[in-house]
Amino acid sequence: MNLTPTPNRRTVLTAGLVGTAAVAAPAITTPTTAFAAPTPRQDPFTLGIASGDPDATSVILWTRLALDPLADDGRGGMASGTYQLRWEVAEDERFRRVVRRGRALAKPEFGHAVHVEASGLRPDREYWYRFRLGRHLSPVGRTRTTPRAGEMPSALAMAFASCxxxxxxxxxxxxxxxxxxPDVVLHLGDYFYEYQAGPEGNVRGIEGPETMTLANYRQRHAQYKTDPDLQAAHAVAPWLVTWDDHELDNNWADEMPEKPEEQPGFLARREAAFRAYYENMPLRPSSAPSGIDLQLYRRVRWGRLASFHMLDTRQYRSDQACGDGFATDCAAADDPSRSITGAAQEAWLLDGFRESDARWDLLGQQVFFAVRDRDESPAEAVSMDAWDGYAASRRRITEGWLDAGVRNPVVLTGDVHTHWANELKADWDEPEGPSVGTELVTSSITSGGNGQDLEIGSYPWQEWNEHIKFQNQLRGYVSTVITPDSMDVSFRCLPYVEEQGAPAFTRARYVVEDGQHTLNLVEDNPLDTVQPR
Known part of the structure; x- marks a missing residue:
């Protein structure tokens, strides 16, 4: 796994800021350090466990202690001392064959979160892990390592979600x-929402202020982590995470908030949000924040089958042109000096394309990549917050994978609360030209409420956006199986989310064949024929 992007003012991080210490040990012993806080009587593992950012010999294990997750001060009801946890990694779910164990420090300055780098593992293996604090045992998590760099695995099950x-x-x-x-889960942003939560339209009933301070952000992360379904998803596989806007502020760009009047104090808010994000995600120490900066773009290789290029299209982007909504014929959107990735990240990504020997190169990122024109007239009305608002950036990235001979470029996207499947063009002014890649967009988990089903081809914009092959407004996620020969894509949907217990079904299934860059529909299941309410 490549975690050393080209240095720049935003990527020079201080490893000493990591909030945990973890070492391999031949046996688990009772902590005797003078700084250890007393073991609480209540279960401190109320926020569950998680793993992430695997490579061939290691994976990050995460937990955060909280006795009162929704405490207003963001400290989770924990005492101000440091707690010494024990951790184990085993080859079996019952922990009869423990292969690694050690200790980790949960410090108050990092919200009592730990990030354990469990190393010395075998490539391409399934493992189970858990934490212990005194008599308290955490839930058990399932994780895995990646194949060796030169190996070609037969298949990879990957799911991704957003919003x-x-x-x-x-x-x-x-x-x-x-x-x-799945073998790995990608979360592509809007893990939570920063908005004030009030009684109106609030399906689940818990209210809270807009997140502005470190205490606010810690509390909001904890609120979401109390959800048992989210805990289950974290526990089943390693996650690769990236953020979008709502982990900080709607439509933020670099050092600029959505609302200009909120500029004073925004950098302090950004620092708080970044710190809380690191504390609550299974990220490697190389992503530990330094002030207002956090290194998030990185690369994870799954042998020679797939490379995941995880992008950050928020922290380095130019401010949105012509406002941050849809704009018509905005000349600034094509200004080559503007960027959605920043120069250093763009160079890192293009280098990754040139160095890649993967069968599939997947860009895990936040916002809509393909052209999405909502005006059927010759005028172009596109989103300034998406890649449409940074057309020169998109052109350089597309030309980069073409020049590098990337075999199967696939863009994975969140943000827009609906499923989409798009074919990507080298020249968007020639819609009949060959496709040079594909984009898969996941709907939201819940954002926007229940949503609605649409027949394939019925979405009006598709008439003049011929590269858009599928759009559906139900909630859900995307499930894929990647092999050397194809990528099988299932758009998974739920008929409703405003009540508990909804079933899930495959609304549509597409296959992308190796080297073809086109979306082939193999299954079409309208809601009314599959899962009636």
Whole structure:
């Protein structure tokens, strides 16, 4: 796994800021350090466990202690001392064959979170892990390592999700995702929402202020992590995470908030949000925040089958042109000096294309990549917050994978609360030209409420956006099986989210054949014929 992007003012991080210490040990012993806080009587593992960012010999294990997850001060009801946890990794779910164990420090300055780098593992293996604090045992998590760099695995099961708003519905989709037991899960942003939660339209009833301080962000992360369906999804497989806007502020760009009047104090808010994000995600120490900066773009290789290029299209982007909504014929959107990735990240990505020997190169990122024109007239009306608002950036990235001879470029996207499947063009002014890649967009977990089903081809914009092959407004996630020969894509949907217990079904299934860059429909299941309410 490549975690060393090209240095720049935003990527020079201080490893000493990591909030945990973990070492391999031949046996688990009772902590005797003078700084250890007394073991609490209540279960401190109320936020569950998680793993992430695997490579061939290691994986990050995460937990955060909280006795009172929704405490207003963001400290989770924990004492101000440091707790010494024990952790184990085993080859079996009952922990009869423990292969690694050690200790980790849960410090108050990092919200009593731990990030354990469990190393010395075998490539391409399934493992189970858990934590212990005194007599308290955490839930058991399932994780895995990646294949060796030169190996070609026969298949990879990968699911990805985005956009879960607590007030809008139940996280049942996470439970269905967990039941599929994928090898890896990508979360592409809007893990939570920063908005003030009030009684109006609040399906789940818990209210809270807009997140502005470190205490607010810690509390909001904890609120979401109390959800048992989200905990199940975290526990089933390693996650690769990236953020979008709502982990900080709607439509933020670099050092600029959505609302200009909120500029004073925004950098302090950004620092708080970044710190809380790191504390609550299974990220490697190389992503530990330094002030207002956090290194999030990184690369994870799954042998020679797939490379995941995890992008950050928020922290380095130019401010949105012509406002941050849809704009018509905005000349600034094509200004080559503007960027959605920043120069250093763009160079890192293009280098990754040139160095890749993967069968599939997947870009895990936040916002709509393909052209999405909502005006059928010759005028172009496109979103300034998406890649349409940074057309020169998109052109350079597309030309980069073409020049590098990337075999199967696939863009994975969240943000827009609906499923989409798009074919990508080298020249968007020539819609009949060959497709040079594909884009898969996941709907939301809950954001926007229940949503609605649409027949394939019925979405009006598809008439003049011929590269858009599928759009559906139900909630859900995307499940894939990647092999050397094809990528099998299932758009998983729920008929409703505003009540608990909804079933899940495959609304549509597409296959992308190796080297073809086109979407082939193999299954079409309208809601009224599959899962009536």
């Amino acid at each position: 879960a708003r607590w007030e809008d519905g139940w996280f049942t989709a996470y439970r269905h995702l967990a039941a599929e037991r």
